[in-house]
Every structure is written in C-alpha cells, then in structure tokens.
Amino acid sequence: MKNKPIGVFDSGLGGLTAVKELLKILPHEDIIYFGDTGRVPYGNRSRETITKYAQEDVSFLLSFDVKMIIAACGTVSSVVSDLGENLNIPFTGVVKPTAKAAAVATKNGKIGIIGTTATIKAAAYQNEIKRINNKIEVFSQDCPLFVPLVENGFLDNDPITLEVAKRYLSLFKEKGIDTLILGCTHYPIISSTISKVVGSHVKIIDSGKETASFAFKKLKANNLLNGKTNPGNCSFYVSDTIESFSKTANLFLGKTLNQTVKKINIDMQTFETDVTLK
Ligand code: DGL
Numbered sequence: 001m002k003n004k005p006i007g008v009f010d011s012g013l014g015g016l017t018a019v020k021e022l023l024k025i026l027p028h029e030d031i032i033y034f035g036d037t038g039r040v041p042y043g044n045r046s047r048e049t050i051t052k053y054a055q056e057d058v059s060f061l062l063s064f065d066v067k068m069i070i071a072a073c074g075t076v077s078s079v080v081s082d083l084g085e086n087l088n089i090p091f092t093g094v095v096k097p098t099a100k101a102a103a104v105a106t107k108n109g110k111i112g113i114i115g116t117t118a119t120i121k122a123a124a125y126q127n128e129i130k131r132i133n134n135k136i137e138v139f140s141q142d143c144p145l146f147v148p149l150v151e152n153g154f155l156d157n158d159p160i161t162l163e164v165a166k167r168y169l170s171l172f173k174e175k176g177i178d179t180l181i182l183g184c185t186h187y188p189i190i191s192s193t194i195s196k197v198v199g200s201h202v203k204i205i206d207s208g209k210e211t212a213s214f215a216f217k218k219l220k221a222n223n224l225l226n227g228k229t230n231p232g233n234c235s236f237y238v239s240d241t242i243e244s245f246s247k248t249a250n251l252f253l254g255k256t257l258n259q260t261v262k263k264i265n266i267d268m269q270t271f272e273t274d275v276t277l278k
Contacts, residue, residue: 002226005030005235006215007061008070011053012040012151013245014185014208015072016252018094019234021212022070023253026219028228031235032064036266038239041147042075043116043184050118054080056266058087060237067224068092070215074184074207075116078124090218094207097214098181099128102205106179109136112172112198115183117142125183139175143168147186153248156192165190169197181205189252234259239266 006022008015012035019033034057036042042050054076061069068090071077077093084091102111113125120142129138145164154161172180180198182188185208195204219225226232234257238245242261250256 001067002224003228004065004067005032005233006068006070006219007032007034007064007066008072009034009036009057009061009076010071010073010185011036011042011075012147012186013037013248013252014147014150014187014189015070016249017185017188017206018070018072018208018212020253020255021209022215023234025212025216026225027231029219029226029232031232032061032066032237033234034060034237034239034264035245036239037241037245038266040151041116042073043118043147044144045118047079047118047122050075050079054083058083060264060266062087068215068219070211072185072208072211074119074125078115078119078122078183081122081124090222090224092211092214092218094183094185094211095124095128097210098183098205098207099125100132101210102179102181103129103132103136105203105205106136108176108178109133110175110177110179111136111138112175112177112180112202113138113140113183114143114146114168114180114187114194115140116147117144119183125181137175139172139177141168141171143184143187146190147184150186150189151248155251156190158193161190161193162196165193165197169194172198172202177202179203179205182207236261237264238262239264
C-alpha cells in the first residue's frame with residue numbers, strides 16, 4: 001500500500017499549485033495528476049454537473065490503485081462535500097485544511113474568501129471557518145474571470161489581470177480583513193496581483209499549499225509514506241490538448257519537469273495520445 005501513488009485532480013491546471021507543494025514536502029512520493037482541461041471551468045456549472053465530473057475524476061484516479069486522493073479544486077471540494085465518504089483510502093479536499101489555516105492566521109478576526117461562483121455559493125469555506133470559530137467575520141467574493149485569465153496566460157504583471165482584480169477585491173479594503181483565502185487552486189498564480197490590490201499587510205492563504213501539508217500529515221498518521229529516498233515519479237493526464245497543458249504546466253509547477261503527459265477521454269476513461277512535457 002505504501003508504495004502506491006498519490007492521486008491529485010483539478011478541473012484544469014490549478015491543482016498543479018498543490019502538486020508543486022507536494023513535490024517540496026513529499027519529494028519521494030509518486031503522483032498521478034489529472035487535469036480535466038477539456039471541461040474546465042467547473043466553477044460556473046450546476047451542482048449536478050460538478051458532482052458527475054468529480055465522480056468521474058475520482059474513478060479515473062482509482063484505476064491507478066492510488067493510496068490517497070486529493071481533490072485539489074476549490075469548486076469540487078466546496079460543492080461535492082461528501083466526495084471522499086465512500087472511498088476506502090484517505091481523501092482530502094481543499095476546504096478544511098485551508099479554512100483551518102486562515103482561522104489560525106487571522107489576528108483581527110476578519111477573513112476574506114475568493115473563489116469561483118460555485119465555490120462562494122456553496123459557502124463551504126465560510127461554514128467551516130464559522131464551525132472553527134463563530135466569532136470570526138467572513139466576507140466572500142466570487143471572481144469568475146480569474147480562472148479563464150490564468151488558463152489563458154493573463155498572469156501577474158498583466159494590466160488586464162490587475163484591472164479585474166481591482167474590480168473584484170475592492171470590498172475587502174472596506175471590510176478591513178487581515179487574511180485572505182485563495183479558495184481556488186488557480187489563484188496562487190496571480191497572488192502578487194491579488195496582494196497588491198488587497199494590501200501587503202493581508203496574509204494570503206494558498207489552498208494548494210495548505211492541502212499539500214495536510215495530505216502529508218494524513219499519510220504520515222496512516223503510516224502510508226513510502227519511505228523511499230529516490231525522487232518520485234509524476235505522471236500527468238489531461239482531457240484536452242496536451243500542447244496547451246505543456247505550455248503552462250511548468251509555470252504552475254514552478255519548475256521544468258520532463259514528464260510524459262497523456263491525453264485521455266474522460267467519458268470513456270481511455271487513453272489517446274502522449275507527449276513529453278517540456
Ligand atoms: N482550480 C479550480 C478551483 O479550485 C478551478 C475552478 C474551475 O474549474 O472553475 O476551483
């Protein structure tokens with residue numbers, strides 16, 4: 001069991017921000033990543049559709065006999081809160097670890113949350129923070145343009161990204177938050193812009209990072225760390241063109257990985273093509 005890979009999925013590339021952190025803290029583990037790039041974004045879809053997609057993503061990862069699954073997607077974690085319940089392996093989404101980190105971080109008891117429309121509507125982060133400490137005031141804002149901007153390469157230093165961020169984030173200045181949850185795993189890629197707008201005094205909580213560290217603790221507690229000393233293998237699977245994934249993936253990962261990316265048909269769960277990620 002210990003030697004099996006960890007499965008990670010997201011609607012697209014955002015979950016790679018969690019993989020980046022996993023590679024830092026669990027460099028000897030094997031990782032299978034699935035990005036549902038053919039159906040991204042999930043965040044403006046119905047609960048029924050997001051649930052169906054998430055179940056298919058999990059079932060694809062289970063076909064690799066993984067030892068743990070990480071739903072590195074704020075939307076899935078918020079909307080399909082019972083996703084891991086019937087699995088007989090450890091599972092985590094991003095909501096609980098991230099909400100806990102924010103509740104610990106805030107000094108003035110005012111936390112902002114940004115995410116996709118489905119995430120903010122589901123209110124899972126908000127409820128989890130209130131469950132931890134109901135005196136904390138929570139302010140939330142959906143930012144539906146952030147995922148398409150990031151997926152299309154409008155990143156930090158792009159004036160369009162800055163303008164959109166100003167439009168979405170102005171309310172947090174009025175509310176006086178001291179902590180902001182990036183409730184979508186795509187957002188760390190534009191965290192400098194977000195920080196510039198909300199103010200550098202606001203502590204930014206990255207859901208990918210918090211979830212990776214929670215996954216480490218969970219594997220350790222279940223005695224499931226593989227104990228190897230050589231670098232682990234990462235395998236990447238996507239449901240749309242490999243070329244666009246390859247172009248942006250290294251940016252999300254923060255380093256160049258020479259790995260094979262495979263395209264799958266997520267409806268049929270069959271493989272199509274593969275290419276080396278450069
Ligand atoms: N990374 C996903 C999330 O955390 C992107 C959402 C989407 O597909 O809309 O919510």
